[in-house]
Amino acid sequence: MRLLVLGGTKNLGRHLVESALRDGHEVTLFNRGRTNPDLFGDVRRIVGDRAQPDALAAGEWDSVVDMSGILVRDVRRSAEVLRDRVGHYTFMSSIAVYASKVIPGQTEAAELLSWPIGAPEDEFSMELYGPSKVRCEQVLTSVFGPATSAIRSGFVVGPYNPDFGNWGEALATSGTLECAARPDQPIQLIDARDLADFLLHVTVTKASGPFNAVSGTLPMAELLDAWRSVVPEQLPINWSPPTDRFHLPHDGSNDGTFQLDNSRARTAGLNLRPPEQTARDYITWIRTGNTPPPPPH
Numbered sequence: 699m700r701l702l703v704l705g706g707t708k709n710l711g712r713h714l715v716e717s718a719l720r721d722g723h724e725v726t727l728f729n730r731g732r733t734n735p736d737l738f739g740d741v742r743r744i745v746g747d748r749a750q751p752d753a754l755a756a757g758e759w760d761s762v763v764d765m766s767g768i769l770v771r772d773v774r775r776s777a778e779v780l781r782d783r784v785g786h787y788t789f790m791s792s793i794a795v796y797a798s799k800v801i802p803g804q805t806e807a808a809e810l811l812s813w814p815i816g817a818p819e820d821e822f823s824m825e826l827y828g829p830s831k832v833r834c835e836q837v838l839t840s841v842f843g844p845a846t847s848a849i850r851s852g853f854v855v856g857p858y859n860p861d862f863g864n865w866g867e868a869l870a871t872s873g874t875l876e877c878a879a880r881p882d883q884p885i886q887l888i889d890a891r892d893l894a895d896f897l898l899h900v901t902v903t904k905a906s907g908p909f910n911a912v913s914g915t916l917p918m919a920e921l922l923d924a925w926r927s928v929v930p931e932q933l934p935i936n937w938s939p940p941t942d943r944f945h946l947p948h949d950g951s952n953d954g955t956f957q958l959d960n961s962r963a964r965t966a967g968l969n970l971r972p973p974e975q976t977a978r979d980y981i982t983w984i985r986t987g988n989t990p991p992p993p994p995h
């Protein structure tokens with residue numbers, strides 16, 4: 699399949715590109731050439747900015763995977779340029795799209811955030827992250843109809859991904875697992891490699907609509923126990939670290955965000971590796987000289 703990847707060189711996108719190359723797809727990357735420019739040296743690259751994606755008007759692809767769509771303006775522009783040039787559009791969205799952060803078991807049909815009246819489509823802010831993803835999904839559906847899918851993930855772990863916080867390093871260096879969360883806090887996650895394979899699967903099968911690409915829900919303490927089980931020592935957990943990198947409110951006001959219904963994605967082909975495997979691979983990744991990236995914000 700001729701596959702256009704918007705982005706593809708940072709944390710999640712690089713796994714997607716690796717999966718696509720592994721499966722023999724003909725990949726074209728579109729980015730500015732700033733982030734890890736030496737990655738995928740043999741892959742065709744179109745250099746350009748999403749703010750002015752005119753360079754995309756010269757090609758045709760079976761599918762596009764949009765890994766870098768954050769601003770509504772940019773997604774609108776790429777949709778306009780690619781309207782008659784791609785057969786399918788997969789958009790990397792987020793679990794931040796849901797209006798309720800407390801209702802457990804929400805499916806993809808749950809109420810979404812609305813766009814604040816007068817908000818700018820061309821400026822990034824964390825407050826607009828969820829509404830922007832909703833609006834981007836809507837823009838794409840209005841242009842590509844059922845040839846659009848949106849992948850909604852949240853907490854992504856594994857090599858190259860910052861969401862593993864200090865835990866991966868602690869596992870690799872026999873440190874303390876600092877965890878600013880309640881032990882019974884519900885959590886869902888996904889290994890970046892499982893996410894990449896699902897993104898590719900949805901793209902290749904030209905699946906339609908949104909998907910909650912997340913694991914089943916488990917209590918935070920159970921997840922940490924699964925990770926700790928892969929090292930010989932019983933590593934300590936500090937539930938009240940001085941700095942809170944995880945940003946999870948302890949009062950339950952965000953618990954629904956990690957209790958989503960993933961059955962639509964599972965039925966469509968989402969495969970999930972056990973957390974123990976992610977932990978083992980991450981330890982190997984750190985011990986072979988890799989450094990985790992800084993947190994995104």
Ligand SMILES: NC(=O)c1ccc[n+]([C@@H]2O[C@H](COP(=O)([O-])OP(=O)(O)OC[C@H]3O[C@@H](n4cnc5c(N)ncnc54)[C@H](OP(=O)(O)O)[C@@H]3O)[C@@H](O)[C@H]2O)c1
Nearest residue numbers: 705706707708709710711729730731732733747748765766
């Ligand atoms: N936990 C998570 O990380 C998480 C969870 C849910 C959803 N997401 C979503 O996943 C996506 C991010 O994943 P990622 O950062 O790992 O993606 P990525 O595709 O690996 O990296 C971002 C890519 O976008 C390119 N880019 C950035 N700004 C650009 C611009 N103005 N014009 C053209 N290209 C541009 C970068 O290259 P250049 O800098 O060279 O241009 C880079 O290749 C986002 O859509 C995010 O909302 C992430």
